[in-house]
Amino acid sequence: MSHMITTHDLGKTYGDRTVVANLDLRVPEGCVYGFLGPNGSGKTTTMKMLLSLVRPTTGEIRIMGRPMERSTRRELLGRIGALIETPPSYEHLTGRENMRLVKRLLDLDDGRTTRAVRTVRLQDHLDKPVRDYSLGMRQRLGIAMALAREPRLLILDEPTNGLDPAGIEEIRRLLAQLAGDGTTVMVSSHLLGEIDRTATVLGILGEGRMLFQGTRDQLLARSTPDVLIDTPEPERATALAARWSAYRDGPAVRLPGLDRTDTAHVVAHLVHERVDVHGVRRDTQSLEDVFMDLTGGRGL
Numbered sequence: 001m002s003h004m005i006t007t008h009d010l011g012k013t014y015g016d017r018t019v020v021a022n023l024d025l026r027v028p029e030g031c032v033y034g035f036l037g038p039n040g041s042g043k044t045t046t047m048k049m050l051l052s053l054v055r056p057t058t059g060e061i062r063i064m065g066r067p068m069e070r071s072t073r074r075e076l077l078g079r080i081g082a083l084i085e086t087p088p089s090y091e092h093l094t095g096r097e098n099m100r101l102v103k104r105l106l107d108l109d110d111g112r113t114t115r116a117v118r119t120v121r122l123q124d125h126l127d128k129p130v131r132d133y134s135l136g137m138r139q140r141l142g143i144a145m146a147l148a149r150e151p152r153l154l155i156l157d158e159p160t161n162g163l164d165p166a167g168i169e170e171i172r173r174l175l176a177q178l179a180g181d182g183t184t185v186m187v188s189s190h191l192l193g194e195i196d197r198t199a200t201v202l203g204i205l206g207e208g209r210m211l212f213q214g215t216r217d218q219l220l221a222r223s224t225p226d227v228l229i230d231t232p233e234p235e236r237a238t239a240l241a242a243r244w245s246a247y248r249d250g251p252a253v254r255l256p257g258l259d260r261t262d263t264a265h266v267v268a269h270l271v272h273e274r275v276d277v278h279g280v281r282r283d284t285q286s287l288e289d290v291f292m293d294l295t296g297g298r299g300l
C-alpha cells in the first residue's frame with residue numbers, strides 16, 4: 001500500500017513538556033484518515049509539524065514518498081491544502097472577495113476557485129460578507145480556500161467543531177466525496193462519532209502518543225466486550241465470580257471486559273460450584289466504547 005504520509009519517531013517538546021512522542025503515522029493514499037484524541041492530546045501540534053508550521057524536536061516526516069526537508073518543503077507544501085484552527089477568511093469581505101484573494105495569492109486560474117466553491121456548495125452565498133456566514137459556511141469557505149490549489153493531500157483540524165448535526169453531515173459528505181475523487185484527507189476530531197463513518201483509517205492519540213492506528217474493524221477486533229451469563233441463580237453466581245468484577249445486570253450477571261481464558265475459568269468455576277449456566281453471551285461493544293476505553297473516558 002502506498003502512503004501519503006509516514007512519520008518515524010515524530011515528537012515535539014516544549015521546554016520540559018513532551019506534547020507529542022514517538023509518532024509513527026501511516027496515512028494511506030486516497031483514504032480519509034480520522035485523527036482522533038481528547039482535547040490537548042497533541043493533534044494540532046502534529047498537524048502543524050506536518051505542515052512545517054511547528055519544528056519537530058525528533059523524527060522524520062515523509063509526504064508523497066519524499067522527506068519533508070528544506071529542499072523539498074516548498075514543492076510539497078504546494079500540493080497540500082490545510083485548515084488549521086479558525087478559518088482564515090476576512091470577515092468584512094464577501095466569500096467571493098476572499099476567494100479572489102486566494103486566487104491572486106496562489107496565482108490560480110478562475111476555474112480552480114469556481115470548482116472549489118462548488119465542491120463545498122457555497123456558490124449561492126458568495127456575495128454575503130463572511131461576518132454574516134454561519135459557522136458551517138465559514139468552515140466550508142475555509143475548506144474551499146484549502147481546495148483551490150487542488151491539493152493531493154488535505155489536512156483539516158477539527159472542521160466539525162461547533163457545527164450542528166446538519167453541518168457535521170455536510171462536512172462528512174464532502175470529505176467522502178473528496179476521497180472518492182482521489183484526494184487524501186487527514187481530519188482531526190475529539191469526537192469519534194463525528195468522523196467515525198467517514199474515516200476508513202483511524203489514528204487515536206492520547207497524551208501525545210499513538211494508542212491505536214488501523215481500520216475500524218481492526219479497532220473493534222482489539223476490544224474485549226463484556227460477557228453476560230444467564231442463570232437462575234444470579235445472586236450466587238455474582239458472589240462466586242466476584243474476583244472477575246461480576247455484577248448483576250437485570251436477570252443476568254455481567255463480567256466486564258472478560259477475555260477468552262477468563263471466560264472459560266468463570267464458567268468452569270460456576271459449573272464446579274453447581275450453578276446452572278443457561279447461557280453465555282458476548283455483549284456488543286460500540287466503537288465509541290472502545291474509543292472511551294483507549295482514551296480513559298476522556299473522549300467527550
Ligand SMILES: Nc1ncnc2c1ncn2[C@@H]1O[C@H](COP(=O)(O)OP(=O)(O)OP(=O)(O)O)[C@@H](O)[C@H]1O
Pocket residue numbers: 014019037038039040041042043044045046190
Ligand atoms: N506553543 C506551545 N507552547 C507550549 N505548549 C504548547 C504549545 N502549543 C501546544 N502546547 C501544548 O501541547 C499540548 C497539545 O496541544 P494540541 O493543541 O496539539 O492538542 P490537540 O489534541 O490539538 O487539542 P485541541 O483539540 O484542544 O487543540 C497542550 O497541552 C498544549 O497546551
